[in-house]
Amino acid sequence: MAELSLVEAVNHALAYEMANDESVLLLGEDIGVNGGVFRATNGLQARFGRERVIDTPLAEGAIAGVAVGMAAMGLKPVAEIQFTGFIYPTIDQMINHASRLRNRTRGRLTCPMVLRSPYGAGIHAPEHHSESPEALFAHMPGLRVVVPSSPARAYGLLLAAMRDPDPVVFLEPTRLYRLFKQEVADEGESLPLDACFLSREGKDVTLVAWGAMMQETLAAADALEQQGVDAEVIDVATIKPLDMETILRSVEKTGRCVIIHEAPRTAGFGAEIAAEIAERALFSLLAPVKRVAAYDVVVPLSRLERQYIPSVDRIVDAVRSVMEGS
C-alpha cells in the first residue's frame, strides 16, 4: 500500500486500467509530455505511447465528440478537460450524443467514455478555473456524474468509471488534489458507482456532501461533537444516478438533514436531494431540511473565494438552527 494524494490516485487508476485493458486510451490538452497541468497523467505517455496518450488540439467540443466516436467503435476513451470552466463546449456532445447513443440506437451503439476534469474553487486559480457544474451534467439523462472526496475513493471510483459501459463525467476536486495523502492499495479494486458512502456515523443530524466540501463537512461534524451534537456524514460520491436509499435511511434515523455543496444554491444538486426527502421522508423530519451552498454568484476571483466556498462556521450555524428548530 502506498500513501497517495488524490491526483496520484487518479494517475494510478489510469495506469492500472491502461495496463490491463488495451482499449483504454487517454486524450486531452497537455496530458502527454507535460503529464497534464496537474500531473494526473504524469509518465503515462512515456509508458503507453503517443497513440494511447494523445495530446489533442485545443478543442473541447471535439475532444468530447471524438471520444463518442472512439467509444462507439470499441475503445474506452478517458478525456481530460483541463478545467471545468472549459467543459461547457462539451455539453453539446455530452447531452446530444454521449448520453443518448445507447438509447437512440436501442443498444446497438454504446458510449463507454469517461470525461474527467478538475473542478471547484479554493486553489487561487485564475478566472474560469473554479467552477462547479455538477448539476448541469446531473440533469442529462443517460450520464453518470461522479465526484470523489479522497484518494482512495478517487482510485476506486475512477476504475469503476472506466469499466462502466456508459458515459461517466468524473469531476475531481482540485482543492483536494494535494491536500492530503491516504493509503491506497493499487490492486485494481474498484468501488461501487451509484452508491453513497457513510463517512461518519451519528444520530442527531445527517450531513450530506460530496467532493471537496467533505472537508468542511467533516470538520463541522467534529466541531459539532464538541457541542454535543452527533452528526452522521454521507459522501454522495455518485451524484447521478443518486443513491437516495442511503440518505433516506439516515434521515429517518436522525430526523434532520443539512445538505452542503460548493455550487451555487439555486438549482444546485442539493435542491434535488431536499426534494426527494420532502417527497419520501417528510414525516420523519423533526426540522426543515437546510442547504448550505455557495451564493448564487459568479465564482469570484481569488481574493473572495474563501467567502464563496461554504465555511465550517456556516455549516455549524445551519446545523445549530436545525437542532434548535426541532
Add this chain to the structure above:
Amino acid sequence: MGIHTSVDPETGAVRFLSPEGALCRPIPSSLSDELLVTLYRAMTRTRIFDGKAVALQRTGQLGTFASALGQEAVGVGAAAAMQAHDVLAPSYRDHGAQFLRGMTMAECLLYWGGDERGSDFAGPRLDFPNCVPVATQIAHAVGASYAFRLQRADRVVVTFIGDGGTANGGFYEALNMAGVWRTPTVIIINNNGWAISTPCALECAAPTLAQKGVAVGIEGWQIDGNDVVAVYDTVRQAVEKARAGQGPTLIEALTYRLGDHTTADDATRYRDPELVRREWAREPIARLRAYLLRKGAWNQEKEDALQRESLEEVGQAVNAYLATHSAGCDAMFDHLYATLPASYVSQRDTARRFEPKGGGGHG
C-alpha cells in the same frame, strides 16, 4: 545596410528589421523615429512589468500570471496602430496592448491578484476584459464590429488569439462570420509556438495559420511578430482597410514565448532550454534597440533613464496594488444584476454575517 528582402527568409513572413536590427527594407513613412522610440519604450515597460509580476507571484503576492516575455512587439505594435475609440478584445496575455490603450499597471496587477476591480479599466472603457476561455473573444470582436458598422461608427475592433486557440471551434465559427459579414475586425494570431506544452505542429497541420483565412474568404497575412515595425505597419493597414469598409483581416504574427506559459507552468518539462536560448537572438526589444542605436535615435543615457523610470512606474503600480484592500463580500453581489433582485438580499446578509474580520489578502 543589411539584406534588402522584405520577408523573413525562413518563414516568408513580412519583415522590416532583421534579428540583428538591420533594415531589410525601408521603414514605412507611417513610422517616424519618434514613434519608433514610443514603441521601444512601451515594449521595455511591458518587459519590466512582466519581470516584476512574475517576482510578485513567486513571493506569494500575486496569483497565477501570464507573462508576455518575448512577445512584446505584437501587443505594442498592434495597439499603437489602433485609435483610442477603436475597441480591443484581448486574450489573457495582451497587457502590452492594454497598457498602451490606457489600462494601468495597477489594474492589471489587481486582476491577476484576484480582484475583479482590475477589469474596470479607467482608460479604455469599451475594451473587453481579459478573456480566459480560449477563442471565445473572437466572436465578441465580430459582434462588436458589426455593431459599429450598424451604428455608422468609425470604429474597428482588434482581437488577439494564440496559435493554440486557432484549433478551437470558437475561432473557426467567428472567423467565418467575419468573412460573411465583412465586419471591420482585425484578428491577430499571436503565434508564440506553444499552447502550454503543445507545439504548434500538434495544433494544426497546415503550413501557416494565416492561411486559415482562405477557407472563409478573409485575407491572411503572415508577419514577423518580433519585428515591431512589421506589426505596426501591417496592423495599421488592416485597421485602415476595416475602417474603409473593406472587411476583416487575419494576421499571423510569428513570435516566441520565451517564458513559461504562466507562473503555474514549468516549460522545462516539455521544451528544450537550448531552443529558448536560440530564440533569445530573435527577440523584439534588442532588435529595435540595435536599430535605434545605430540610427542615433537612442543612446545609453536614454536607456538608463528609461529603465529607471519604468522600474519606478512599476514600483508605484505594485504599491498601489498592494495597498488596495479586499473589496469585501458585497462585491460578489454588487455587479451581478443592474439592481440586486429581492431574492438575493438574504444571501447577501448571510455573506455579511460570515464575513471574516479584516477581509481577504493578496494573491
